[in-house]
Amino acid sequence: MHVLVVGATGGSGRAAVTELTARGHTVTALSRHASALTGPGVRGVDGDATDAATVDPLVAGHDAVVVTLGISEDPVRVRLRGPARTAADVRSRGTRTVVAAMTRHGVRRLVVQTSYGVGATRPLLPVSTRVVFALLLAPQIADTQTQARIVHASGLDWVEVQPVNLVDIDLPGPAFASVTGDRRGMTVSRAQVGRFLADAVQDDAHVGRTVSLSHDPAPAPVPHGAR
Numbered sequence: 354m355h356v357l358v359v360g361a362t363g364g365s366g367r368a369a370v371t372e373l374t375a376r377g378h379t380v381t382a383l384s385r386h387a388s389a390l391t392g393p394g395v396r397g398v399d400g401d402a403t404d405a406a407t408v409d410p411l412v413a414g415h416d417a418v419v420v421t422l423g424i425s426e427d428p429v430r431v432r433l434r435g436p437a438r439t440a441a442d443v444r445s446r447g448t449r450t451v452v453a454a455m456t457r458h459g460v461r462r463l464v465v466q467t468s469y470g471v472g473a474t475r476p477l478l479p480v481s482t483r484v485v486f487a488l489l490l491a492p493q494i495a496d497t498q499t500q501a502r503i504v505h506a507s508g509l510d511w512v513e514v515q516p517v518n519l520v521d522i523d524l525p526g527p528a529f530a531s532v533t534g535d536r537r538g539m540t541v542s543r544a545q546v547g548r549f550l551a552d553a554v555q556d557d558a559h560v561g562r563t564v565s566l567s568h569d570p571a572p573a574p575v576p577h578g579a580r
Contacts, residue, residue: 356554357381357415359402359451360422361390364519365466368547369419370395376551381411385438402447403440405454412454417462417554422447422500424493432489441492445499452507461510462560464553466546467497469515469565474534482518482539501563512553513563516541528566532559536567 356373360366361382367390373380374394382390387397400407402422412418422444424436435441448465455463470478470486471494478486486494504511516528517539528545529537549566553559 354378354416354554355381355414357383357411357418359383359408359418359420359447361387361397363421363423363425364521364543365516365546365550366419366421368543369421369550370547372544372547372551373419373554376555378551378554381415383408383411403443403450405450408447408450409454409457412451412460413458415460417464418451418455418460419550419554420448420451420463420465421550428489428493432492442496442499444493444496445503448500448503452503452509455509456507462554463504463507463509463511464514464550465500465504465511466514466516466550467501467504468494469517469534469536469567470494471497471515472501472563474515474563474565477534477536479539510557510560512559512561514546514550514553514566515563516546516566519543519546524568526569529569530559531565531567532562534565536565537569537571538567541566541568 356378358366358370361370362384370380370382380395382397383400388399390397424439504513520540520542523544524542528541528549
């Protein structure tokens with residue numbers, strides 16, 4: 354498959370590119386500094402995901418689009434002064450631009466990473482995380498909520514992926530995936546998320562669903578007689 358990854362140099366975007374190419378897919382990677390992404394099966398394109406003139410020709414000819422947009426700057430600075438390098442509404446504006454291009458070019462599969470605690474999972478957040486969302490991340494969460502509404506109203510074959518707190522260490526096993534908001538903890542690795550994003554590109558199991566991702570720390574059962 355030919356897959357466009359939008360927001361490809363963030364942690365989850367890089368993980369998705371790595372996993373997709375490892376599975377033999379051809380990836381076009383879009384971000385402001387995507388030309389730094391090199392390797393077999395990857396074409397990096399520097400550009401702004403909110404710019405229709407950039408996004409529209411890139412979407413054409415692809416089989417699926419993965420969106421992992423976000424603001425990577427210090428959250429305290431962003432809350433106090435706004436982002437310095439990224440549009441405050443990059444998630445919703447970028448996703449709206451992608452959806453318009455996909456509709457125009459007949460590309461159906463859209464996989465978008467949002468955040469656990471958006472939409473139906475908001476009441477399921479631990480109290481401490483709700484406080485962080487309210488005090489530190491409120492504008493970013495509001496934009497993510499708008500992004501999710503755009504995805505759900507797109508008319509495309511969409512999958513919304515909601516990871517809990519992202520960590521860089523490669524936790525063992527696949528992420529625990531739930532369409533009811535269940536979770537096994539409040540961390541999940543970017544590599545686990547990348548693997549699920551690639552899964553969502555390839556199969557139809559979660560089309561039209563919002564999927565929560567978390568790491569299951571429970572050890573695998575020891576087979577009888579193995580001790």
